[in-house]
Amino acid sequence: MPFLSPKCQILLASSIFSLSFVTVSADTLSKTIQTENAIQKSAVKSQKHIDGLDDQTRxxxxxxxxxxxxxxTLLTYNEHLQALLDxxxxxxASFxxxxxxxxxxxxxxVPLILNMQASLEQFVQLDIPFLPEERKQRxxxxxxMMTRADVTNAEKFRRIIEAYQIENDYGNTIEAYRANIELEGKISSVDFLRLGRVALYYQRLDGSETGVWNNAEKSWKPLSNEYRNSIRQGLRMARKEAAPDLLTLPIPTAKEAKQ
Structure with missing residues (x-):
């Protein structure tokens, strides 16, 4: 085998070293790339995990x-329910x-209603006898009605108060009406003039006779003819056929109450 010159030996060693260096650098680069890829994959995986945790946290x-x-909401509703229960x-408790x-x-x-009914009945009997049939019927x-089970006490009380109100209104009104009356043993049709509860007069339809009720004696008392025109005028006023005016009429004196 021929021997190489020293210069050729140096060139050959340099080439071998360069080739070895290139081989080592390629291996290192490959490992670096692999490491970087692994790091990126790990980073992507970590990011996905972080994103998953973020979604879960959200x-x-x-x-x-x-x-x-x-x-x-439930607390507010419970407070409302508690207020309703209270x-x-x-x-x-009130009911x-x-x-x-x-x-x-x-x-x-009940005793009050019965007493009021009895008092009203007695009052009508003792009062001057105007509208006798109507008031007695009431x-x-x-x-x-007092003994009817199908009528409530409230309705009975209402009817009693209504009757009292009607009787009370009689004392504040003037009224004319026509009805029959017994005079001298005969039934005659006459015109009646009521002045509140102060006096009750009658006059025959032909105006031939005029009288007034004497409540003390419970009888009718004839009046002189001088009051005939006043009674006639009072009847017209009560029927709203004439304007209100002064009337000259005899008024029964009030009887002193017994102590």
Whole structure:
């Protein structure tokens, strides 16, 4: 084998070293690339994991906020229900008290109604005898109603008050009406003039006779003819056929009440 010159030996060694260096650099670069790819894959995987955790955290936060809102809503609703229950308890206690009072009132109102009905009946009997049939019928109807089970005490009381109001109104009005009257043992049709409860007059339809009711003696008392025109004018005024005016009429004196 021929020997190489020293210069050729140096060139050959340099070539071998360069080739070895290139081989080593290529291996290093490959490993570096592999390492970088692994790092990138790991980074991508980590990012996906982080993104997944972020989505999970966001969902948990939204769920927490939703649960918090529902909790506040339920608390508000529960407070409202509690207020309603408290109000119902107060109403219940009030109704129980009213029921107790109603029982007491029922026991007290029945004697009151009966006394008022009896007093009204007595009052009509003692009063001057105007509209006798109408008033007696009203009193009889009230008396019959007192024993009816299908009529409530409230309705009975209302009817009694209504009857009292009607009687009260009689004292503030003037009225003319036509009815029959017994005079000297005969039934005659006459015109009646009522001045409140102060006086009750009658006049025959032909104007031939005029009289006034004497409540003390419970009888009719004839009047002189000087009052005939006044009674006639009073009848016209009561029927609204003439304007209101002064009337000259005899007024029965009030009887002193017994002590």
């Amino acid at each position: 969902k948990m936060l939204e769920k927490y906020r939703s649960v918090t809102r529902q909790t506040r 109000s119902q308890e107060i109403e219940k 129980e008290q009213q029921l107790t009072e109603i029982e007491t009132t029922q026991q007290e109102i 009193v009889s109807s009230l008396k019959a």
